[in-house]
Amino acid sequence: MAKARYHHGDLPRMLVEAAIVHLKDHDASTLGLRPLAKVVGVSEAAPYHHFADRRAFEHAVMIEGYALLRARCLAVAPQSLRDLLDAYVGFAVEHPNLFRLIHRSGEARDPANAALAAASEAAFAPLLAEVRRRAQMAGVCEADRIGFLALMVWTQVHGLAEVVISDFLRLGADGASFRERAYAYIEAGLRTALTAD
Numbered sequence: 001m002a003k004a005r006y007h008h009g010d011l012p013r014m015l016v017e018a019a020i021v022h023l024k025d026h027d028a029s030t031l032g033l034r035p036l037a038k039v040v041g042v043s044e045a046a047p048y049h050h051f052a053d054r055r056a057f058e059h060a061v062m063i064e065g066y067a068l069l070r071a072r073c074l075a076v077a078p079q080s081l082r083d084l085l086d087a088y089v090g091f092a093v094e095h096p097n098l099f100r101l102i103h104r105s106g107e108a109r110d111p112a113n114a115a116l117a118a119a120s121e122a123a124f125a126p127l128l129a130e131v132r133r134r135a136q137m138a139g140v141c142e143a144d145r146i147g148f149l150a151l152m153v154w155t156q157v158h159g160l161a162e163v164v165i166s167d168f169l170r171l172g173a174d175g176a177s178f179r180e181r182a183y184a185y186i187e188a189g190l191r192t193a194l195t196a197d
Contacts, residue, residue: 092161
């Protein structure tokens with residue numbers, strides 16, 4: 001079945017999907033085209049007709065990771081900033097290895113990686129839209145200021161996500177309440193920033 005689908009051009013998608021499943025239980029350092037080719041039932045050489053090397057394949061997996069993160073955020077937008085923050089952290093909790101892969105380096109910020117950069121920007125767009133909405137309600141219209149504030153909110157929630165998935169603070173049963181307090185703190189900080197001169 002897998003080989004038949006491959007002949008219809010679905011192999012890249014099959015390999016990326018297999019990688020997403022693999023990352024559920026394994027670190028990104030263990031990603032390899034040859035083992036995944038075996039998983040989807042094609043020859044070890046077949047993936048290289050679609051991906052030049054491991055880096056190209058990882059970019060494809062990262063693009064899918066950004067798409068999944070964007071979908072998770074869009075599912076709650078535009079309910080509230082708190083819901084967006086929780087969607088972001090929730091994605092990290094459910095997909096820690098994928099989350100770390102897509103944020104592992106600055107490659108997504110490199111214009112040379114156009115598709116990857118576009119996927120990263122699309123994943124950031126729901127948060128930017130919510131900050132822009134709140135800014136406009138507060139009478140703030142400067143694009144640079146709005147973009148900076150959205151980036152600061154992202155910086156905080158990203159740090160929170162890293163703390164949560166690493167279990168750095170050993171919060172145990174207090175984890176949920178800690179996250180709620182953190183969301184409230186981030187939201188209050190944005191309110192303050194939007195009213196500052």
